[in-house]
Amino acid sequence: xxxxxxxxxxxxxxxxxxxxxxxxxxxxxxxxxxxxxxxxxxxxxxxxxxxxxxxxxxxxxxxxxxxxxxxxxxxxxxxxxxxxxxxxxxxxxxxxxxxxxxxxxxxxxxxxxxxxxxxxxxxxxxxxxxxxxxxxxxxxxxxxxxxxxxxxxxxxxxxxxxxxxxxxxxxxxxxxxxxxxxxxxxxxxxxxxxxxxxxxxxxxxxxxxxxxxxxxxxxxxxxxxxxxxxxxxxxxxxxxxxxxxxxxxxxxxxxxxxxxxxxxxxxxxxxxxxxxxxxxxxxxxxxxxxxxxxxxxxxxxxxxxxxxxxxxxxx
Amino acid sequence: xxxxxxxxxxxxxxxxxxxxxxxxxxxxxxxxxxxxxxxxxxxxxxxxxxxxxxxxxxxxxxxxxxxxxxxxxxxxxxxxxxxxxxxxxxxxxxxxxxxxxxxxxxxxxxxxxxxxxxxxxxxxxxxxxxxxxxxxxxxxxxxxxxxxxxxxxxxxxxxxxxxxxxxxxxxxxxxxxxxxxxxxxxxxxxxxxxxxxxxxxxxxxxxxxxxxxxxxxxxxxxxxxxxxxxxxxxxxxxxxxxxxxxxxxxxxxxxxxxxxxxxxxxxxxxxxxxxxxxxxxxxxxxxxxxxxxxxxxxxxxxxxxxxxxxxxxxxxxxxxxxxxxxxxxxxxxxxxxxxxxxxxxxxxxxxxxxxxxxxxxxxxxxxxxxxxxxxxxxxxxxxxxxxxxxxxxxxxxxxxxxxxxxxxxxxxxxxxxxxxxxxxxxxxxxxxxxxxxxxxxxxxxxxxxxxxxxxxxxxxxxxxxxxxxxxxxxxxxx
Numbered sequence: 036x037x038x039x040x041x042x043x044x045x046x047x048x049x050x051x052x053x054x055x056x057x058x059x060x061x062x063x064x065x066x067x068x069x070x071x072x073x074x075x076x077x078x079x080x081x082x083x084x085x086x087x088x089x090x091x092x093x094x095x096x097x098x099x100x101x102x103x104x105x106x107x108x109x110x111x112x113x114x115x116x117x118x119x120x121x122x123x124x125x126x127x128x129x130x131x132x133x134x135x136x137x138x139x140x141x142x143x144x145x146x147x148x149x150x151x152x153x154x155x156x157x158x159x160x161x162x163x164x165x166x167x168x169x170x171x172x173x174x175x176x177x178x179x180x181x182x183x184x185x186x187x188x189x190x191x192x193x194x195x196x197x198x199x200x201x202x203x204x205x206x207x208x209x210x211x212x213x214x215x216x217x218x219x220x221x222x223x224x225x226x227x228x229x230x231x232x233x234x235x236x237x238x239x240x241x242x243x244x245x246x247x248x249x250x251x252x253x254x255x256x257x258x259x260x261x262x263x264x265x266x267x268x269x270x271x272x273x274x275x276x277x278x279x280x281x282x283x284x285x286x287x288x289x290x291x292x293x294x295x296x297x298x299x300x301x302x303x304x305x306x307x308x309x310x311x312x313x314x315x316x317x318x319x320x321x322x323x324x325x326x327x328x329x330x331x332x333x334x335x336x337x338x339x340x341x342x343x344x345x346x347x348x349x350x
Numbered sequence: 351x352x353x354x355x356x357x358x359x360x361x362x363x364x365x366x367x368x369x370x371x372x373x374x375x376x377x378x379x380x381x382x383x384x385x386x387x388x389x390x391x392x393x394x395x396x397x398x399x400x401x402x403x404x405x406x407x408x409x410x411x412x413x414x415x416x417x418x419x420x421x422x423x424x425x426x427x428x429x430x431x432x433x434x435x436x437x438x439x440x441x442x443x444x445x446x447x448x449x450x451x452x453x454x455x456x457x458x459x460x461x462x463x464x465x466x467x468x469x470x471x472x473x474x475x476x477x478x479x480x481x482x483x484x485x486x487x488x489x490x491x492x493x494x495x496x497x498x499x500x501x502x503x504x505x506x507x508x509x510x511x512x513x514x515x516x517x518x519x520x521x522x523x524x525x526x527x528x529x530x531x532x533x534x535x536x537x538x539x540x541x542x543x544x545x546x547x548x549x550x551x552x553x554x555x556x557x558x559x560x561x562x563x564x565x566x567x568x569x570x571x572x573x574x575x576x577x578x579x580x581x582x583x584x585x586x587x588x589x590x591x592x593x594x595x596x597x598x599x600x601x602x603x604x605x606x607x608x609x610x611x612x613x614x615x616x617x618x619x620x621x622x623x624x625x626x627x628x629x630x631x632x633x634x635x636x637x638x639x640x641x642x643x644x645x646x647x648x649x650x651x652x653x654x655x656x657x658x659x660x661x662x663x664x665x666x667x668x669x670x671x672x673x674x675x676x677x678x679x680x681x682x683x684x685x686x687x688x689x690x691x692x693x694x695x696x697x698x699x700x701x702x703x704x705x706x707x708x709x710x711x712x713x714x715x716x717x718x719x720x721x722x723x724x725x726x727x728x729x730x731x732x733x734x735x736x737x738x739x740x741x742x743x744x745x746x747x748x749x750x751x752x753x754x755x756x757x758x759x760x761x762x763x764x765x766x767x768x769x770x771x772x773x774x775x776x777x778x779x780x781x782x783x784x785x786x787x788x789x790x791x792x793x794x795x796x797x798x799x800x801x802x803x804x805x806x807x808x809x810x811x812x813x814x815x816x817x818x819x820x821x822x823x824x825x826x827x828x
């Protein structure tokens with residue numbers, strides 16, 4: 036693994052240099068990786084640790100709606116929920132962001148103005164990413180102009196899988212340039228990358244190209260965030276900071292629905308990247324249904340009994 | 351380790367196990383006092399709390415137990431294999447049913463973390479009984495000719511690091527092949543064997559087929575030298591193993607010895623580093639390093655040495671040491687004050703000889719026997735910590751430049767029990783594994799056990815194999 040930043044400019048000098056660099060990264064043993072993720076999943080988090088984890092997880096949520104049927108009303112409802120997740124308990128932390136399509140970014144921005152909750156917008160022809168670069172960049176410009184604080188871009192998986200790593204890298208650079216002050220989350224769609232080695236390589240391409248966050252998935256394919264792929268990406272940001280001093284965030288997205296799952300991810304963060312990442316600025320959950328389970332568990336901790344789905348808002 | 355995310359203690363309930371204030375010897379299906387009435391105490395290594403008082407067997411008790419086993423042998427060995435299988439399957443199922451109880455008991459008596467007893471020891475214990483139950487009616491097809499005969503009475507002496515698992519390794523194949531057993535557990539960890547005696551009764555095992563004698567080395571010596579014992583099986587230190595080999599030399603007893611080790615864990619520069627670090631941790635810090643096949647010598651290729659060591663130290667700093675009954679604990683207590691003293695002395699020798707010590711920054715509990723995960727760098731083949739088995743959470747790190755050098759250093763040991771290879775290159779795994787003089791060679795993993803896989807050593811690590819089809823041979827007249 037390279038240890039100095041200047042080595043990285045060589046790494047991205049040409050397609051072949053980038054390939055050599057990526058293939059020089061340590062391999063990933065799938066069995067070992069999954070075993071480690073599973074063993075961290077057996078940490079028992081109870082009482083005070085659980086209360087801490089629930090509040091932290093709520094504050095890390097990018098409350099997401101990415102449906103063709105989204106309406107301004109739904110986005111406003113989601114924004115209200117992000118700001119005040121549990122109307123019965125005002126001590127509940129707000130979520131980190133509301134994540135919407137670019138055409139809803141303005142609605143979200145208006146609804147969240149002054150709340151501290153960020154507006155995240157998927158762009159770059161989400162979720163397939165199959166569009167010309169200028170279309171993707173226009174998509175990003177739109178979202179930023181509409182008030183998005185954060186841009187979630189998808190990489191060109193076709194280019195990645197056919198080995199055109201520099202194209203992937205350059206596209207991220209171009210998008211980053213359009214982001215202005217918005218933070219850029221780069222989505223790899225790990226379920227389509229097929230191997231853990233590819234996920235590590237994609238992580239490094241993203242980090243080299245200036246991603247502020249690396250993100251597992253769109254939530255639109257069969258395999259989304261898993262403990263193993265998230266653990267692997269946490270190792271990548273940990274190694275990148277050790278090599279360059281630059282800290283990058285991680286966002287697992289899709290399929291994390293329960294408090295129990297979320298807590299397992301927080302344990303991965305705590306014991307892999309470390310507590311510096313236990314902060315909404317550096318770790319996010321891309322989720323929609325997770326919040327309600329966290330709220331129900333939170334109510335359970337404070338009242339001693341389970342309520343039920345009617346004691347939290349539907350959206 | 352102070353952290354924002356402080357895991358709350360999550361101790362396993364002790365109430366699932368009911369430890370009696372005293373236990374007798376298990377002879378001929380009954381619990382009985384020692385002939386001379388002697389007893390000793392067993393303590394919990396993590397708290398030094400006295401758990402129970404157990405009978406201390408002497409030569410007279412050994413004789414009684416061997417006689418009971420001899421008597422039971424006639425009927426037991428005459429049973430059809432399918433009948434013996436039924437008992438073994440029943441024992442396996444009872445172990446599964448009582449696994450939580452046994453896991454807690456083992457953790458209390460041994461000091462190892464509950465996550466190891468619960469997730470590693472007990473599933474393997476049950477698996478060994480299931481596996482050998484499956485062999486009991488298929489011995490004709492095991493490759494030892496038609497109708498292979500059992501040996502008779504097996505005298506078995508087991509260590510304290512995996513009390514119940516070593517019992518399973520010894521008793522399951524012995525019973526499956528038609529032998530009867532007198533087993534002596536280690537003096538610091540007698541309880542799970544006594545609970546196993548109860549399981550034998552619960553399973554309706556005929557009296558005398560399994561006898562358990564708690565006691566010290568003198569009882570073990572009386573057992574292995576008893577003239578009416580046909581087979582000696584011992585797992586433990588090389589020094590005791592040598593003494594046993596001497597004492598049975600010239601007799602017609604069959605012997606298997608599973609002794610010490612100083613396993614080499616070889617990390618090549620193309621290894622999956624993050625998983626290799628996990629494997630190094632599993633290799634030497636599993637069960638506080640009190641594992642005969644521990645990967646206690648790390649051989650790391652020079653080009654990745656700094657990277658691996660940095661990653662390893664960072665990882666060791668996240669290990670959670672403390673109450674072994676807490677589900678979040680990674681590192682439990684050292685088994686006894688005596689063992690702690692031995693580890694401490696060897697570590698001091700390492701420092702005196704010029705090796706560089708680094709210990710994980712963890713707080714040690716005030717009572718009980720504890721040792722922080724430790725590694726030594728600047729180690730050479732000439733250092734004591736690279737040669738002697740420490741049997742504790744202490745890793746010696748050496749480096750190499752070429753595969754040949756790695757093999758030469760790995761084999762340069764009086765032991766030969768285990769080794770590990772970490773590389774992404776499959777052909778290198780095969781090339782190096784073939785040259786290593788070790789009974790078990792793991793590739794891109796470490797300390798993985800399975801009843802179907804034979805286990806045993808080269809050189810001073812002993813002889814004979816346990817587990818798998820090979821494990822049957824040690825209990826058959828072939």
